Amino acid sequence: MTSLDKPAAAGPRTDRPRRRRVGTGARRGVPLPLLVPGLLGLAFLLVPLLALLVRAPWRGLPEQLTSPEVWQALQLSLITATAATAVSLVLGVPLAWLLARTEFPGRGLLRALVTLPLVLPPVVGGVALLLALGRNGIVGKWLDAWFGITLPFTTTGVIIAEAFVAMPFLVISVEGTLRAADPRYEEAATTLGASRFTAFRRVTLPLIAPGIAAGAVLAWARALGEFGATITFAGNFPGRTQTMPLAVYLALQNDPDAAIALSLVLLAVSIAVLAGLRDRWMTAS
Amino acid sequence: MTNPHHPTDADPSPTDGTPNPAEGRRMPPRRTDGPDTPPAAADGAPTPLGPPAPDHETDTGGAGGNPNPAEGRPTAPHRPAGLDAHLVVDRGAFSLDIELTAAPGDVLALLGPNGAGKTTALRALAGLVPLTAGHLRLDGTPLERTPPESRPVGVVFQDYLLFPHLSALDNVAFGPRCHGASKSEARAQATEWLTRMGLADHTGAKPRRLSGGQAQRVALARALATSPRLLLLDEPLAALDARTRLEIRAQLRRHLNEFEAVAVLVTHDPLDAMVLADRLVVVEHGRIVQHGTPTDIARRPRTDYIAQLVGLNLYRGHAEGHTVRLDSGPSITTTEALSGPAFVAFPPSAVNLFRERPAGAGARNLWRCEVGGLETHGDQIRADLTGELPLAADLTTVAAAELDLRPGAPVWATVKATQTHAYPA
Known part of the structure; x- marks a missing residue:
């Protein structure tokens, strides 16, 4: 082929948008009524985090973090958050596909309902889960009677509570990516003999993988920090349902240093998540 | 080059460059009772193939390795191909x-x-x-x-x-x-x-x-x-x-x-x-x-869109002998003798332009027009003319300068009958 050929237009663009540089003249002419509250707001967001770092018992930190209680909570948190993310992926990606690629009456309403847990107070979510899956819940009643399965106040209950709160993040993220993806790739796959599911599995899924990864990270972070729904639906039993946030809350009452140490761990995780999503959020529009 | 109306001539197999007796025998049946036997791969293999084998030469053979529904079941013997x-x-x-x-x-x-x-x-x-x-x-x-x-x-x-x-x-x-x-x-x-x-x-x-x-x-x-x-x-x-x-x-x-x-x-x-x-x-x-x-x-374009695509002036009218009277009034003299509704087409290069009415009476297709617009068209100037007969004319840059053409200028346009082409509408 000659060197005159243009690169193919097919395929998503990979070059990142250039970061905008703020010129030196940007500060000139910033009105005080905006500058002062703006800087106050910045301080308001950053000072508490700073306090956490300043007051951290750095010297005793290694012992704090290696104590069996902390380890137990950390382990449980990691396991349940990861499991909740897995549940969200298995159920959430197909749900996102249905919302993005099919037409049915009431889809808008359904989409709104799916995102409801995003804004619902987590405690309310926990109560709702109890009413659905609790021993006397509308579904839990049958689970107990037929299979002898009890979900509340178990590690599985923690996973369910976390997934309930975290899955909408994944669904929203994946649905957005699906909408942005060109559906004609699926058509092209179909004309090559692929069923709609094969087209999804072999073409769409790889194309939206970045969106799924971002959604999964978001969901995982949300699950890791989940407090309200967990304590309501699963309780607070060390080693079984006591996750990191619950341990922090409990520790704050009798061992503040431990609480600070645990908080530092969660802060570190959050910063890591933010760093992982940096490209997606901070540079992409 | 293939003849589009003889399907079997289009056989593209790279191995059939030389006339091959087996090929000659094999091809006609394929045309007549193709439906009963899935067309074998066009690979020049002399032996009759059973079920279509996954043959590496079947690429253009189409039906060879393709489990398509059309090939799987017996159909009426006179199935039209294509x-x-x-x-x-x-x-x-x-x-x-x-x-x-x-x-x-x-x-x-x-x-x-x-x-x-x-x-x-x-x-x-x-x-x-x-x-x-x-x-x-x-x-x-x-x-x-x-x-x-x-x-x-x-x-x-x-x-x-x-x-x-x-x-x-x-x-x-x-x-x-x-x-x-x-x-x-x-x-x-x-x-x-x-x-x-x-x-x-x-x-x-x-x-x-x-x-x-x-x-x-x-x-x-x-x-x-x-x-x-x-x-x-x-x-x-x-x-x-x-x-x-x-x-x-x-x-x-x-x-x-x-x-x-x-x-x-x-x-x-x-x-x-x-x-x-x-x-x-x-x-x-x-x-x-x-x-x-x-x-x-x-x-023989039949719509303005096609005429424009192929670069012809196209008019529709009613033919009587060598004259086609256009629906819009003027008439065009042609070489073909027709009667009834007809199209007349001629290329913009067939149009000659004059600032004064040409003296010779030989040009029977003579219209008085006005320059509507000019644009370069390759190494030519394309003049869009309005007036008695709207038409496009091509002329060289030199000719356009000599004629002092500019939008609004009145011109006379002639076209020789031999350069027009008339056909029934």
């Missing part, structure tokens, strides 16, 4: 209603302005748009209700739609994989296709690393790798720059010649259509306005 379609798609404001027929080996071009319904027709053939009414038969098998993944149809999309996450090889292997080939079989077939397209060195490249011309050939290989009985190409050259286009057009022509089943391509470029296709179908507003061979269409 495409027989009446596509009706109703979408409220827009409706498409066209009939297409083509024999195996034919290359059909749907030519028309944007929004004419060409792409909708193509998508209907592929099954991506449902038919409102009409029918679609391919080699005698009705396909109206067949979902796109089960149709023996290959599509080259306008911007190719190569899967960006797969290498060129895996893009081409995708179809065979979906048709049940094992991974290694599919890859072997894909390698062969890419080699034929001259892309043996690019099998591992991701689409974004391919040039436009390479991507186009990968897309063609991907569509052909499923051995379709109908190949659809949507503006196959539109995404290429002018230089690449020339080269790829010639290559595509060669590949289409080798393709033994029906090919339908959609384009708004008359040159692409005339170079690539055996027959043109001109579509405007969802209807066929004219169809025929490229020569026929270029010589």
